[in-house]
Amino acid sequence: MLKPALYSLIVLALLWLALWLVAQRAERAAEAAAPARGDIITVNGSPMHVVVTGAPDGPDLVLIHGSNGHTRDMSFSLAAKLAPTYRIYMVDRPGLGYSAAIDPKGDSLRAQAAQISAAATAMGAKNPIVVGHSYGGSVALAWATYEPESLSALVLLAAASHPWDTPLDPLYRAGSNPLLGPIFLPLLPAVITEHYLEAALTNVFTPDPVPAGYFDYFGPKLSLRYTSMRATSLQRANLLNEIKAMVPLYPQMNLPVEILHGTHDITVGLPIHAEPLLQDLPNAALTRVKGHGHMIQHSAEDQVVAAIGRAATRSGLRAAP
Numbered sequence: 001m002l003k004p005a006l007y008s009l010i011v012l013a014l015l016w017l018a019l020w021l022v023a024q025r026a027e028r029a030a031e032a033a034a035p036a037r038g039d040i041i042t043v044n045g046s047p048m049h050v051v052v053t054g055a056p057d058g059p060d061l062v063l064i065h066g067s068n069g070h071t072r073d074m075s076f077s078l079a080a081k082l083a084p085t086y087r088i089y090m091v092d093r094p095g096l097g098y099s100a101a102i103d104p105k106g107d108s109l110r111a112q113a114a115q116i117s118a119a120a121t122a123m124g125a126k127n128p129i130v131v132g133h134s135y136g137g138s139v140a141l142a143w144a145t146y147e148p149e150s151l152s153a154l155v156l157l158a159a160a161s162h163p164w165d166t167p168l169d170p171l172y173r174a175g176s177n178p179l180l181g182p183i184f185l186p187l188l189p190a191v192i193t194e195h196y197l198e199a200a201l202t203n204v205f206t207p208d209p210v211p212a213g214y215f216d217y218f219g220p221k222l223s224l225r226y227t228s229m230r231a232t233s234l235q236r237a238n239l240l241n242e243i244k245a246m247v248p249l250y251p252q253m254n255l256p257v258e259i260l261h262g263t264h265d266i267t268v269g270l271p272i273h274a275e276p277l278l279q280d281l282p283n284a285a286l287t288r289v290k291g292h293g294h295m296i297q298h299s300a301e302d303q304v305v306a307a308i309g310r311a312a313t314r315s316g317l318r319a320a321p
Contacts, residue, residue: 062089
C-alpha cells in the first residue's frame, strides 16, 4: 500500500495538473479575446510587440504602459486623441503583452528602456518624446537617465521615482521566488475570477470610475498568464533597489520633463514621488491633477494631452500655440 504521505503527494500533483490544464485553456482564451494589434518584431533576439499609429509626419511619441499592463491600456482612448498630432509608438514592455522577457532573473528598468528604444527605433522613431505611466514611468526615467541623447522630452504620469517604505506585495514576493513562483503562478488563470479582476481595476482607478468598455477592451486576463505574472513579479521585486540607484543621477538630467500626478493617487503617492522628483530634476514642471487617482491617462486625458503638447513645445518639436 502507498504510504499516506506519498498518496497525498500524488493527489496534490494530480490536482495541480488539472488546474494547470484549465489555466492553459484560460490563457488561450485571454489571447483570443485580446490579440496583438501591431507588429511583432525581433529586437536583440527577442520578440517585441509594437503598435504604430498617428500622423506620419508628426513628432515621434513613445507610450509606455505600467505594471501588469500592455499596449491596450494606452490605446483604449488616449492614443486616438494624440493621433492627429503625433506619430505614436506603443510597445509591450518585456515579458508583458506579446513581448518576450529578456532576462530570466527579471528585466531591469535600464534593460527594458533599451529594448523599447530599440523596438521603436526599428519601427522608425527618432528622438521621441517618451511618456510613461506608473512602473512605465520608472522605465521612462531610466531611458532618460541612462540614454538622454536618444529622446527629446519626458512626460511622467503617476510615475514611481523615489524610494518608499511599504513592503513588497505578498503576491509578487511569492511570485518572484525561484521555487514558489513556478509552482503557483501557472495556476492563477484557473482560479482568479472576473469579479476579482473587476474589483482590482476599481481599486487602481479609485476615486475615478473605470471607463465604460475598458475592462473588455483591455483584457486583464492577458496579464494573468504565467509569463506575464512571472515577469511582473520579478520586475516589482527588483524595482526599489533600481529606483534607489537612479535617484542620485536625476540632477544630471537636462531634458524637458512634464510630471503629472493625481492628488488622490493611493497607488503611487504624490508626496513620495512627484514632489521630490520636481526638486531633483533641473528642467521639470509638475501638474497636480486635483481630485484624480492613479489612472490619469484615462481620467484626465485632456491634461495629459496638454502636458505632452508642452513637452513637444519645450523640446522644439512643435511650435508654441
